Amino acid sequence: MRLSRYFLPVLKETPSEAQIASHRLMLRAGMIKQATAGIYSWLPLGFKILRKLENIVHEEQVRAGHIPMLMPTLQSADLWRESGRYDDYGAEMLRITDRxxxxxxxxxxxxxxxxxxxxxxxxxxxxxxxxxxxIQWKFRDEVRPRFGVMRGREFFMKDGYNFDLTKEDALHAYNRHMVSYLRTYERMGLQAIPMRADSGPIGGDDTHEFLVLAETGESEVFYDSAITDLSLGERAVDYNSWDDCAAIVKEWTTPYARTDETHDEALFNAIPEARRKTSRGIEVGQIFYFGTKYSDAMGATVQGPDGKSTPVHMGSHGIGVSRLVGAIIEASHDDKGIIWPEGVTPYHAGIVNVKQGDAEADAACEAIYASLNALGLEPLYDDRDERAGGKFATMDLIGLPWRITVGPRGLKNGVVELACRRTGESEELPPEQAIEKLALAYAGHVLRPSL
Amino acid sequence: MRLSRYFLPVLKETPSEAQIASHRLMLRAGMIKQATAGIYSWLPLGFKILRKLENIVHEEQVRAGHIPMLMPTLQSADLWRESGRYDDYGAEMLRITDRxxxxxxxxxxxxxxxxxxxxxxxxxxxxxxxxxxxIQWKFRDEVRPRFGVMRGREFFMKDGYNFDLTKEDALHAYNRHMVSYLRTYERMGLQAIPMRADSGPIGGDDTHEFLVLAETGESEVFYDSAITDLSLGERAVDYNSWDDCAAIVKEWTTPYARTDETHDEALFNAIPEARRKTSRGIEVGQIFYFGTKYSDAMGATVQGPDGKSTPVHMGSHGIGVSRLVGAIIEASHDDKGIIWPEGVTPYHAGIVNVKQGDAEADAACEAIYASLNALGLEPLYDDRDERAGGKFATMDLIGLPWRITVGPRGLKNGVVELACRRTGESEELPPEQAIEKLALAYAGHVLRPSL
Incomplete structure (x- = not known):
């Protein structure tokens, strides 16, 4: 994409209404615009990331054997009366009367x-x-929406539901979801820790929340630092294997990790002191086994192998997709702007032409632009007639992991500058080598265009 | 996908509420389920097609240089008061009051x-x-929703808006949209004819609807049969070229083609009689140049080259994505079921194992399944322990363009059967050749998985 043809309305001023980094940076980087309280338009850069996260969630759900479909945003109240939740749900449910x-x-x-x-x-x-x-838009009529997309009213969420014959089957589905969620977050460059959540009315060890560590998190979290060393990495997982899934769940749930809601001081103090950590966390997902609660209430039964009718065992499992955009930024930014992990970056590299209009610089940029596209990488080429300083500031703000800077001075020596957004390090090297380095940096990433 | 692990709830009975073929077939093929009047859940097969159409629309819009973003489903009434439409819009607008x-x-x-x-x-x-x-969900509170997704209340639509300095620029945007729409429909295997639409309060030759010919269409249409011979085919189009776009628009708008709303009997009768056609059509899109109507009302101005502030020229351009699913079926089905065009089919081929459990048949099916997947094609393998007759009926109903039938008898002679859904023709040939034929049939189609 050429910036001269894009719509990237970056803001110079810090918007006064934004209290946390992700909200501030999403507004400044031209990712979102508030439509009305707690409801946002996703401007092109923001939408590109949202869509990328949506695709990652789809891919990992399908890999786990879960089947995608789409339910509508509006529902009839009748079904909610059947389950008893129409009255239980409070003012956060947006109630509507049709014509x-x-x-x-x-x-x-x-x-x-x-x-x-x-x-x-x-x-x-x-x-x-x-x-x-x-994965569908949902609505929660928050009394005081805030923190941008982190606590908006209209939000984009993946919710999945398992139907199983027995509790044991349903617990495998629970484990399978936990593993697929861990993979999902890892692909997004996030470490999301499963924490025992408040078990609610059903009881038992049947719900975990996934929390990303960040100063601005809404929950206080307590954990054994051993859990932050865990990673699925390239591990092959057979989602049909109860043992495989259970082993991974055991690995991730053995170290102590709880939110303030379920925190147990005695258990926590049993951890060696050096590994005892307190922090704040952002919830980015939750899995929940609830047995036959809804199947009983709504008559969702199957005929079992014995010919008898039996209510199915169910669970709900959610990932907050729009919230994840904010969570990733909270976990990965500095005072200059966002720093996208390579797995979710909207564009793979920025190209900054420091002297637009200079024939040699323009030609070199065009050649790099074409080469990156040919590799399946998506560059964002700042081809505007602007000062180099402003171009650098924009690139730092929107946080692409890599930047190639092209100018007449370097080209005289046959080099361009390749800079890493995360480390701030840069080096001068011939354009072909810069392109090779980028190809290497993205090896192993899914490179199909996000749209 | 293996049917034993899929969720494809086909219906044997024809649902009594469905009056038209697409509604009937979408229900019978397990593509949709009504959630409440005019609001549908898209079951896995239906969602897969919807997503595929969405991707095609995105790809063609991006190709034309249009920039994707996402606006929310709910809006504040304030902006609509500003434009004056809050009161103008009748009971079809779903009005909501928040907490x-x-x-x-x-x-x-x-x-x-x-x-x-x-x-x-x-x-x-x-x-x-x-x-x-x-591309977002929209709502229109139809007084009497009917015809399934063709006239639902919650519907999925692409709407695009051009902003230009002059009327001439905006008319190029109009032409660019027409060309991109023609390409979009062609990729979907549809012939959608641009017809001069009712110009409304602005006047002039500034709006066209795109209509797919189908007996069940809501509009009566009158056209010169010459227009149905037109096709973009493999033509390269430079969307930046005013001349390129204008030439294509001229080609498609020269033959007479109008709906009953704009029909001109005298002009129609001037066409040679053999080419004079009357039919019915389904509207699947509309493009509209409306000048400065909204930019005047809402103060959307830019500073021109002369330093003066000037309201921008705008247009709106829509494609009904969920409605297209129904329109494609209306245009392409027979008494056995749907016949998907190859560009939009949810799965590229069905594999029917006529004797599930037979070691040789099972192995041959698995090998074909693996080979097709390796080619980037998505097969749907009916691996259920069911009668062959039922499997054939399901495949015919859901309308995959190709079916490979595998049974012990053919395998003894080293052959399987390859059948074409549209022509009904079939031939026996070795599995490798059947796979080659399929690869050829889909050459030139975008083969990335729709999810």
Whole structure:
């Protein structure tokens, strides 16, 4: 993409309404614009990242054997009356009346709708196990929306639902979700720690939240530093193997890691002191096994192998996709701007032409631009007639991991500058070598265009 | 995908509420399920097609130089009061009050919101031309929703907006949109004819609808059959060239083609009788140049080259993405079911194992499944323990363009059967040759997975 043809409305001033880094930087980098309280338009750069995260979530869910579909944003109140949640849900549920006076709502979650689909179409244990998911806009009428997309009202979320014959089957689905979530976050360059969450009315060890460590997190977290050494890396995972999934879950849930809601001082103090860590965390996902709560209430049963009708065991599993954009920025920025991890960066490299209009510099930039595109990399070429200082500041602000700087002085010596946004290090080298280095930096990443 | 692990709830009975083929077939093929009046869940097969169409629209818009972004589903009423449309819009606008009593609405379209974004961030003619678009869910509170996704309440639509300094620039944007739309529909295997639409309050030759010919269409259409011979084919188009785009627009708008709204009997009768055609059509898109209507009302101006402030010339351009799923089916089905064009088919080929459990048949199916996947094709393998007749009926119903049938009898002679859904023709040939034929059939199609 050429910046002269793009729409990247960066702001010079820090918007006064933004209290946290991600909100401030998303506004300044021209990623979002508030449409009304807690509701945002995703400007081109922001949308590109959102779509990239959506694709990563899809890819990892499909890899785990989960089946994508799409439920609508608006729902009828009837199903929620059936489950009993229409009255239980408070003012955060946006209630709507249509032209015929029918009660509707903007879905904050989809247990009722998916259970209705299941009971309408599935009748036999032979159709199990089944996990359906979707990624859709949801609404929560927050009384005081704040922190940009971190706590907005209209938000984009993946929610998935498993249907299983037995509790044991459902617990494998739970484990499978945990593993797929760990992979998802790792691909995004995030370390999200599964923490035992408040188990709610069902009880048992049946829900974990995933938290990204960040000073601005909404929760206080307590953990054994051993957990931050864990990584799936290139490990092959067989999602059909109960043992494989259970082993990974055990590895990640053995070190102590809890939020203030479930914190146990005695257990925490049993950790060697050097490994005892307190921090803040941002919730970016949650998995939940809730048994037959909805299948009982809504009559979602299957005929088992013994011919008897039995309610299915279910769980809900969510990843906050729009929130993740903010969480990644909270976890990865400096005072100059955002620093995108290579797995999610909207463009793979910036090209800064320090002397636009200089025939040699223009030609060198065009050649680099074409070479990167030919490799399947997406460069963002700042081809505007602007001062070099402003171009550098924009690149630092929007946080592309790599920048190639091209100017007449370097070209005389046959070199361009390749700079790494994260380390700040740069080196001068011939254009071909800079391109090779970039290809190497992105080896192993999925390079298909995000759109 | 293996059917034993998929969620494809086909219906044997024809649902009584469905009056037209696409609605009936989408329900029967397990593509959609009604959530409530005019609002649908997209089951896995339906969602896969919807996503594929969405990707095609994105690809063709980006190719034309238009920039993707995403506006929210809910909007504040304030902007609509500014444009004057809050009161003008009737009961089809879904009006919502949030917990603080603020007036909101579920966006039926986005002229106000995009104009607000533009005026907030763009101030100079140097930032033009600019075309922004998004693909988002919209809502229209139809008094009597019907025909499934063809006339639903919650619908998925691409809407794009061009901002230009002069009327001439804006008319190039108009032409560029027409060309990109023609390409989009062609990739989907559709012939959508641009027809002069009702020009509304602005007047002039400034809006065209795109109609797909189908008996169940909502509009009566009159056209010169010469237009159905036109095709872009492999033509290279330079979207930056005013002449290129204008020439294509001229080619497509010269033959008479109008809906009943703009029909001119005298002009129609001037066509040689053999070429005079009357039919019905489904609207799948519309482009519209409306000048400074919104930029005047909302103060969206730029500083021109002369330093003077001038309102920008705008247009809106829409493609009904969810509606297209129905339109394609209306245009392409028979009494056995859907017939997907190769450019949009959810899976490239079906594999039917007529004797599941037979070691040789199972092995041959697995080998074909692996080979197709390795080629980047997505097969749907019916590996269920069902009668062959039922498997054939399901494949015919869901309409994959090609089916490979594998059975012990053929394998004894070293052959499988390759059948074409559209022609009904089939031939027996060795598995390797069947795979080669499929690869050839999809040569030139974008083969990346739709998810």
């Amino acid at each position: 015929h006076g029918r009660d509707m709502l903007y879905g904050p979650t989809n247990e009722e709708l998916i259970t209705d689909i299941f009971r309408s179409h599935v009748g036999s244990y032979k159709d199990l196990p089944l996990t359906l998911y979707h | 603080h009593g603020r007036d909101m609405l579920y966006g039926p379209t986005n002229e106000e919101l995009i104009t607000d974004i533009f005026r907030s961030h763009v101030g100079s003619y140097k930032d033009l031309p600019l075309t922004l678009y998004h």
